[in-house]
Amino acid sequence: MMWKNKLDIYEKEWLDVIFSSCNQNYGAYDLRCYASLATNKALLAVISVVTLLVCWKAAYDRMPKEVGAVTPERVVSVTMDMPVENDPPAKEDPLPMPESPAQRISEVAPAQELVCYVEPVIAAANRVTEDLVSNNQLKDKMSARISLKPVKGGSFVAKGEFGPKKAHGAITGGLTDDVPGGGGTSESAPFTSVEIMPMPPGGTKAFIRWVGHTYRYPDKALEQQIKGSVVVSFVVEKDGTLTDMKVVRDLGFGTGEEALRVLRKAARWSPGVQNGRAVRVSYTLPITLSSL
Known part of the structure; x- marks a missing residue:
């Protein structure tokens, strides 16, 4: 609003004096008469626009952010086919042999x-x-x-x-x-079942969790939404190292190579024992791939 003072040249008395010898129907007279009203309207419009912008910004900040493209979570499920532990056959008493001359x-x-x-x-x-x-x-x-x-x-x-x-x-x-x-x-052929089966450090469940955490879902397989099971086989040697790693079933797009990479990083196992001595034992490991 305009603050009135004694030097306000836009009052009607001053305007009449200024335009006494001029045509008062001219636009300059009307503009000066309504200058205060036009200024007040402009100021009110600016204040309204600024208020709307501030309110819109506050409301926008309180709105939930727009969720962008969500990258599918990579989930690797690992199962392990443990060889069946066969119970040792019961010892039978030997049949008496017929006596014969030495x-x-x-x-x-x-x-x-x-x-x-x-x-x-x-x-x-x-x-x-x-x-x-x-x-x-x-x-x-x-x-x-x-x-x-x-x-x-x-x-x-x-x-x-x-x-x-x-x-x-x-x-x-x-x-x-x-x-x-x-x-x-x-004696080089590995066993599939022995008296004391090989054991990874921390147990089988810890080994399965380690494989699921270490396995990296290949980007190409994720783009193609490849799902299924990659089956690999390996042999636990007499010293506990893992050798003879092979991909039995491959889904392609680098899934089989990644499974072999994980097995090469595995720690040494405790070897299998048969008849009191360490032997080679073969294992099969299915790795189930899925993206959620």
Whole structure:
């Protein structure tokens, strides 16, 4: 509002004096007459606009913020197929064996009378001649034998009569890895179930939580909304390390490679035990992928 004072040149008395010799119907006279009213209206309009802006800003600040694009949460569910622990079979009492006369076994063949067969050859009179034997004598004698060293883990039975039984001679046993050129039973194949199963540090549940926390959902798989289970297999060695890691079922887009990366970072397990010794044990690990 305008504050009135004695020097207000916009009052009607002053205007009449100023425009006494002028045309009062001219626009300048009307403008000066309504100058105070126009100024008050303009000031009121400005105050109203400013008040509306302040109220709108306060209301906007109190409104809930607009939620932007929500990135889907990456959820990795891990399950582990534990090998079934088979109970050791109950020990059965051995059946009584029928008594039989003890058989005498010898690693060294008994002394035999050997006959050397030599074809008759006409020789000079001053040469020593070999004693010749008849065919009947050859039938009654035993041919010469070759002595063999005992086979480790087997037995050697000489030919001849020992006690009540007649032995035809035989060598039993099998080649082992210690014998050059031999091949024993392979123990490299991993077990699927043993007496004491391998155990990760902290237990199976801790290992599953660790895999779910460490596994990083590949970006390409997330963009394509790939869901399902990635199945990997591995072997727990005798020293507890994880080896022979393979992707049994892959969903593509880097899901299988990420599972192998996680397994390579795993800590050493406690090995499986079978018959009191550490053995290799195979495992299968399904990793379920889903985005919420």
